[in-house]
Amino acid sequence: MGVPLAAGAAGLGFAGCASVLGEQQLDTYFILKPNSSGGFQGWTEINLGTTASPDDSATIKRVSMTAPMGVNDLTFVKNILGEGVNPDTQARVPFIRGVHFPKDDTIGIFEILFTGNLRPFFKDGSTIRLEWSGMVDTTGLTLPAEGARVDILVTVDVGAVSEA
Numbered sequence: 001m002g003v004p005l006a007a008g009a010a011g012l013g014f015a016g017c018a019s020v021l022g023e024q025q026l027d028t029y030f031i032l033k034p035n036s037s038g039g040f041q042g043w044t045e046i047n048l049g050t051t052a053s054p055d056d057s058a059t060i061k062r063v064s065m066t067a068p069m070g071v072n073d074l075t076f077v078k079n080i081l082g083e084g085v086n087p088d089t090q091a092r093v094p095f096i097r098g099v100h101f102p103k104d105d106t107i108g109i110f111e112i113l114f115t116g117n118l119r120p121f122f123k124d125g126s127t128i129r130l131e132w133s134g135m136v137d138t139t140g141l142t143l144p145a146e147g148a149r150v151d152i153l154v155t156v157d158v159g160a161v162s163e164a
Contacts, residue, residue: 023061025155032068033147034136038078042132044152058118062155063096063110068148074101074108076141080134082152084114087123092131118156 030042063082067074079099083092094113101108121128 022159023155023157025153027151027153028130029149029151030132031147032136032143032150034138034143038135038137040132040134040136043129044132045127045129046154054119056119056158058156058158059115060095060112060118060154061157062153063112064153065098065108065110066151066153067106067108068143068150071106071141071148073104073106074098075103076136076138077101077108078135078137080110080132082110083131083133084118084121085129085131086121087129093121095130098134 026046028044028046030044032040032042034040065074065077065080077098080097081094082096084095085092096110096112096114098108098110118128123129
């Protein structure tokens with residue numbers, strides 16, 4: 001199931017030599033629509049709105065997920081994996097994962113798996129694709145037939161590539 005997005009990524013702010021450096025936040029989402037066995041897949045494309053400079057790097061600092069509207073916590077999520085897609089090879093690289101979300105908390109924090117530079121994952125210099133997959137237990141939970149929106153907040157540290 002694909003869910004293309006033009007996320008609110010203007011805050012990431014790559015712009016040639018005038019890049020905005022420091023921590024930037026961007027919002028995105030995917031539609032959670034599990035199959036009968038509880039598995040789900042989805043994807044998002046985040047468009048930065050401008051071309052990323054080869055002189056900049058970007059690293060993931062924090063990623064959080066908010067429970068769908070009307071759901072009290074994220075304990076129904078058994079696991080979730082977010083993978084970046086290399087635009088040249090189409091290979092997936094694990095970026096983040098989430099397991100064991102706390103009871104009675106609508107926000108869950110992901111473990112960061114990829115600590116390298118995100119710059120090679122920007123297709124056309126401005127868009128990055130994330131593939132989502134995982135398992136949920138919807139026992140006692142009613143999701144709309146069209147699926148439920150899951151909001152993701154990604155914090156990225158933008159900086160100049162250091163010369164070695």
